[in-house]
Amino acid sequence: MFAKNGFYATRVSDVARAAGVADGTIYLYFKSKDELLLSLFEDRVEKLLSYMRDELPKQGGAQAKLRKIIELQLGLLEGERDLAEVLTVILRQSTKLLKEYAAPKFMAYLESIAAVVSEGQAAGDFRKDVPPLLVARATWGALDGIALTWALGRAERGALSRAAGQIADIILRGLAP
Amino acid sequence: MFAKNGFYATRVSDVARAAGVADGTIYLYFKSKDELLLSLFEDRVEKLLSYMRDELPKQGGAQAKLRKIIELQLGLLEGERDLAEVLTVILRQSTKLLKEYAAPKFMAYLESIAAVVSEGQAAGDFRKDVPPLLVARATWGALDGIALTWALGRAERGALSRAAGQIADIILRGLAP
Amino acid sequence: MFAKNGFYATRVSDVARAAGVADGTIYLYFKSKDELLLSLFEDRVEKLLSYMRDELPKQGGAQAKLRKIIELQLGLLEGERDLAEVLTVILRQSTKLLKEYAAPKFMAYLESIAAVVSEGQAAGDFRKDVPPLLVARATWGALDGIALTWALGRAERGALSRAAGQIADIILRGLAP
Amino acid sequence: MFAKNGFYATRVSDVARAAGVADGTIYLYFKSKDELLLSLFEDRVEKLLSYMRDELPKQGGAQAKLRKIIELQLGLLEGERDLAEVLTVILRQSTKLLKEYAAPKFMAYLESIAAVVSEGQAAGDFRKDVPPLLVARATWGALDGIALTWALGRAERGALSRAAGQIADIILRGLAP
DNA sequence: TATGAATGAGAATTCATTCAT
DNA sequence: GATGAATGAATTCTCATTCAT
Numbered sequence: 001m002f003a004k005n006g007f008y009a010t011r012v013s014d015v016a017r018a019a020g021v022a023d024g025t026i027y028l029y030f031k032s033k034d035e036l037l038l039s040l041f042e043d044r045v046e047k048l049l050s051y052m053r054d055e056l057p058k059q060g061g062a063q064a065k066l067r068k069i070i071e072l073q074l075g076l077l078e079g080e081r082d083l084a085e086v087l088t089v090i091l092r093q094s095t096k097l098l099k100e101y102a103a104p105k106f107m108a109y110l111e112s113i114a115a116v117v118s119e120g121q122a123a124g125d126f127r128k129d130v131p132p133l134l135v136a137r138a139t140w141g142a143l144d145g146i147a148l149t150w151a152l153g154r155a156e157r158g159a160l161s162r163a164a165g166q167i168a169d170i171i172l173r174g175l176a177p
Numbered sequence: 178m179f180a181k182n183g184f185y186a187t188r189v190s191d192v193a194r195a196a197g198v199a200d201g202t203i204y205l206y207f208k209s210k211d212e213l214l215l216s217l218f219e220d221r222v223e224k225l226l227s228y229m230r231d232e233l234p235k236q237g238g239a240q241a242k243l244r245k246i247i248e249l250q251l252g253l254l255e256g257e258r259d260l261a262e263v264l265t266v267i268l269r270q271s272t273k274l275l276k277e278y279a280a281p282k283f284m285a286y287l288e289s290i291a292a293v294v295s296e297g298q299a300a301g302d303f304r305k306d307v308p309p310l311l312v313a314r315a316t317w318g319a320l321d322g323i324a325l326t327w328a329l330g331r332a333e334r335g336a337l338s339r340a341a342g343q344i345a346d347i348i349l350r351g352l353a354p
Numbered sequence: 355m356f357a358k359n360g361f362y363a364t365r366v367s368d369v370a371r372a373a374g375v376a377d378g379t380i381y382l383y384f385k386s387k388d389e390l391l392l393s394l395f396e397d398r399v400e401k402l403l404s405y406m407r408d409e410l411p412k413q414g415g416a417q418a419k420l421r422k423i424i425e426l427q428l429g430l431l432e433g434e435r436d437l438a439e440v441l442t443v444i445l446r447q448s449t450k451l452l453k454e455y456a457a458p459k460f461m462a463y464l465e466s467i468a469a470v471v472s473e474g475q476a477a478g479d480f481r482k483d484v485p486p487l488l489v490a491r492a493t494w495g496a497l498d499g500i501a502l503t504w505a506l507g508r509a510e511r512g513a514l515s516r517a518a519g520q521i522a523d524i525i526l527r528g529l530a531p
Numbered sequence: 532m533f534a535k536n537g538f539y540a541t542r543v544s545d546v547a548r549a550a551g552v553a554d555g556t557i558y559l560y561f562k563s564k565d566e567l568l569l570s571l572f573e574d575r576v577e578k579l580l581s582y583m584r585d586e587l588p589k590q591g592g593a594q595a596k597l598r599k600i601i602e603l604q605l606g607l608l609e610g611e612r613d614l615a616e617v618l619t620v621i622l623r624q625s626t627k628l629l630k631e632y633a634a635p636k637f638m639a640y641l642e643s644i645a646a647v648v649s650e651g652q653a654a655g656d657f658r659k660d661v662p663p664l665l666v667a668r669a670t671w672g673a674l675d676g677i678a679l680t681w682a683l684g685r686a687e688r689g690a691l692s693r694a695a696g697q698i699a700d701i702i703l704r705g706l707a708p
Numbered sequence: 709t710a711t712g713a714a715t716g717a718g719a720a721t722t723c724a725t726t727c728a729t
Numbered sequence: 730g731a732t733g734a735a736t737g738a739a740t741t742c743t744c745a746t747t748c749a750t
Contacts, residue, residue, distance in 0.1 A: 021736085131343070143318065166311060172351075190744080204747080378733065485697070492676055499671050525705055556713080
């Protein structure tokens with residue numbers, strides 16, 4: 001609901017109805033509407049980070065890792081479009097919520113992308129004239145931008161995995177030494 | 178105010194106070210709070226589009242044009258950080274507002290980036306195996322992602338123009354045939 | 355719980371937890387939260403009245419009886435401070451509850467004090483220029499006022515029985531013919 | 532409304548309707564429902580204290596002063612029965628409100644009564660074997676008890692000023708050395 | 709044209725009560 | 730008989746919007 005209609009436009013009673021429970025029941029599991037969003041967000045980022053912890057070490061080389069990250073971030077979307085938007089939505093509400101809670105988690109995610117870039121630079125796989133964190137920010141943004149426009153309605157099933165490959169091609173070639 | 182605190186967290190009276198007028202005065206110029214955001218958004222996109230109309234034709238070749246677009250989008254931020262966020266903020270509120278009004282304008286902007294990509298592909302400057310609109314979405318996203326993290330507090334004055342150059346380098350090399 | 359935190363500030367689940375039972379269990383024994391308070395109140399007044407029925411006849415003379423009443427009302431407090439407040443608390447919530455149910459019981463208590471005063475007036479032990487019910491109201495109030503400030507935190511163990519004696523001294527001398 | 536129906540049984544919208552304004556208007560003048568009650572309380576106690584500051588010095592001797600205090604506390608009731616109950620009502624809701632805010636003001640009032648008692652004891656007008664604060668508590672309680680039963684419905688116009696005299700007679704004789 | 713006090717619809721949250729287990 | 734998760738009615742408070750001045 002949050003992803004589809006936005007956090008503020010979604011009433012707690014909407015969430016409750018969608019969950020098939022009474023309004024009050026929500027409050028047995030979440031302290032407030034804010035905290036509900038926050039849980040959702042944490043859950044989502046956690047999932048991404050845990051996928052990364054599991055999958056990245058299996059890849060040989062920074063290039064394969066970066067490609068995997070791109071596939072993961074867009075791949076999650078493919079499966080659960082609405083939930084995927086949560087990360088995107090919450091990051092733009094620009095409230096205390098974001099600045100106090102979400103930002104650190106988000107930066108942690110960015111930094112784990114940046115780490116892969118650094119690794120690639122050290123190994124001579126990536127050009128050295130760009131700051132790793134800038135690359136991470138741009139990469140995340142590119143993927144998020146694709147997700148956003150996809151969510152805006154122009155979604156085609158199956159389009160995202162193809163897109164993942166193409167974006168990876170561009171970024172990896174762009175980063176070549 | 179909208180950019181800094183979010184649309185919903187900003188009260189009309191906050192806007193009024195910041196503008197140095199009374200609450201009611203806002204309504205002499207805007208029909209509603211929604212419309213106020215919308216005007217801001219339109220104004221902002223219009224500005225971007227008009228810069229593009231003025232500047233792009235002066236550039237020789239798609240590569241120079243794409244580089245210019247990147248400079249423009251990030252450059253505006255440099256000058257007016259808060260206003261710049263408006264585009265970003267409104268696009269994530271995911272309300273009727275967005276889907277009904279903002280999306281078309283936004284797509285128009287994306288399409289004018291895509292047009293430059295198409296032009297480059299036709300001229301043999303860019304690889305032909307990526308859909309122009311996908312490139313546009315990713316490019317916009319990359320820039321927006323940089324703006325977002327910049328706005329999250331890790332801002333360094335002057336950092337954006339340097340970033341613009343580096344991002345352009347990566348994207349242009351990534352798009353090379 | 356009612357006495358310490360007030361009737362409205364006390365949740366049924368607080369009472370349940372304090373009683374070491376589940377919320378629902380309360381409703382096996384009391385029809386509603388209101389009725390729970392009411393039972394408590396009735397129980398309390400009943401206890402006071404029964405003490406009076408037992409103890410007063412043993413006393414010789416209205417003066418001794420009035421002194422006993424004072425000792426009883428404050429004495430109960432000494433033993434069970436929280437329960438004692440119930441009478442005080444419920445009488446001030448000023449709801450339908452009070453006016454419809456509690457008031458009659460309370461007036462019965464006052465009237466049994468007034469009866470002692472009348473008896474004393476008839477026997478020539480007390481001045482005759484004051485209405486017995488007024489004396490009863492003031493006497494109850496004086497004791498309740500002491501209980502209130504005692505409950506407000508300035509309580510000293512053992513202070514109440516000494517206070518009972520002193521208050522009795524003042525009232526009895528004040529009532530002397 | 533608070534006095535008649537109790538604080539918790541009174542909805543903000545009841546207060547608003549009674550005041551002839553909209554619900555929201557209440558919040559232009561009071562931060563919360565709690566604060567509304569608090570203002571009422573402060574206003575009321577302030578009034579009592581200021582009457583005392585004005586009237587007591589005019590009286591010669593502690594006896595006249597104590598009699599005046601009794602007249603003031605009951606006299607205020609005569610004029611504005613409902614408002615008068617506020618003091619009584621709020622002191623019994625036993626919430627944080629009372630313990631944190633009201634108690635100090637209330638104790639200040641009690642202490643200014645106790646001061647008169649001390650003065651009388653020093654001048655030899657009152658017996659010395661009773662603690663002044665205890666007398667203050669009992670005196671306040673007696674008056675409050677009368678007010679309570681009066682408010683409970685057995686009110687007769689004009690009864691209070693007669694009662695004031697009689698209560699003063701009893702207390703003053705009770706306090707005689 | 710500007711003001712800002714008043715409005716009142718709307719939403720989050722609480723908590724007494726129920727009832728399947 | 731006891732439980733406690735679920736319920737949903739009820740209530741406080743916010744804030745966009747209006748309109749008399």
